[in-house]
Amino acid sequence: MNLLSVLFKGGWIMLPIFIASIIAVAIIIDRYIVIRKSKLNAPAFLVKIRSLLKRNDIQGAIRYCMEEKSPAANIIRKGLKKHKLGHDRVSEAIDNAGKQEINKLEKGLSVLATISGVAPLLGFLGTVTGMISAFMNIESLQGSANPSDLAGGIWEALLTTAFGLAVGIIAFTFYNYLVASINKLVLDMEVISNDVIDIMEEIKTGSVPKDDSETFELDS
Numbered sequence: 001m002n003l004l005s006v007l008f009k010g011g012w013i014m015l016p017i018f019i020a021s022i023i024a025v026a027i028i029i030d031r032y033i034v035i036r037k038s039k040l041n042a043p044a045f046l047v048k049i050r051s052l053l054k055r056n057d058i059q060g061a062i063r064y065c066m067e068e069k070s071p072a073a074n075i076i077r078k079g080l081k082k083h084k085l086g087h088d089r090v091s092e093a094i095d096n097a098g099k100q101e102i103n104k105l106e107k108g109l110s111v112l113a114t115i116s117g118v119a120p121l122l123g124f125l126g127t128v129t130g131m132i133s134a135f136m137n138i139e140s141l142q143g144s145a146n147p148s149d150l151a152g153g154i155w156e157a158l159l160t161t162a163f164g165l166a167v168g169i170i171a172f173t174f175y176n177y178l179v180a181s182i183n184k185l186v187l188d189m190e191v192i193s194n195d196v197i198d199i200m201e202e203i204k205t206g207s208v209p210k211d212d213s214e215t216f217e218l219d220s
Contacts, residue, residue, distance in 0.1 A: 013126030024115045024171045027108040040070040071101035072189045116172035123164020130157025
């Protein structure tokens with residue numbers, strides 16, 4: 001028995017569950033690729049940015065951020081563009097850019113969370129409606145139905161529960177994985193943003209010597 005015949009056996013409720021599974025897989029693949037591309041070597045990035053800022057090469061730092069093409073680099077780039085307007089405007093620009101990047105990273109996760117909860121419920125609904133149909137069929141036979149008639153109707157009804165639970169479990173598992181990965185990226189972005197703001201403030205106040213060779217390590 002192939003997948004298509006199983007879908008037909010489960011009744012019409014299998015169609016929305018199947019569509020939900022396709023959407024879930026698409027979101028999982030898309031977010032996984034986005035997260036992979038968003039990762040950044042934070043210590044190396046901070047060392048390079050610090051070196052450029054110490055030379056007062058703001059445009060060079062902006063170009064370097066554009067080359068990195070990561071959420072953290074985009075946040076710093078937007079903050080550097082406001083460097084002439086003061087510390088507060090730089091912090092505000094970085095904060096606003098951070099919110100935008102987080103929204104981009106979390107795109108589709110609410111849909112995935114909904115699917116993880118709704119798919120099992122759709123499965124239970126299909127089972128209930130299937131059982132009702134099976135017992136209505138038995139009643140129409142005026143009690144003369146044999147055990148095979150009853151068993152056939154029940155297993156077909158239970159298909160929706162099995163399929164719905166499978167979709168829900170997979171969606172929920174990957175939802176938690178993606179959320180954890182995004183939280184790690186957000187933490188990295190916060191650390192990088194705070195360090196860059198500190199670097200700019202230190203250089204502006206002259207509290208860091210021009211030949212300072214301090215390097216940064218991102219907390220693990």
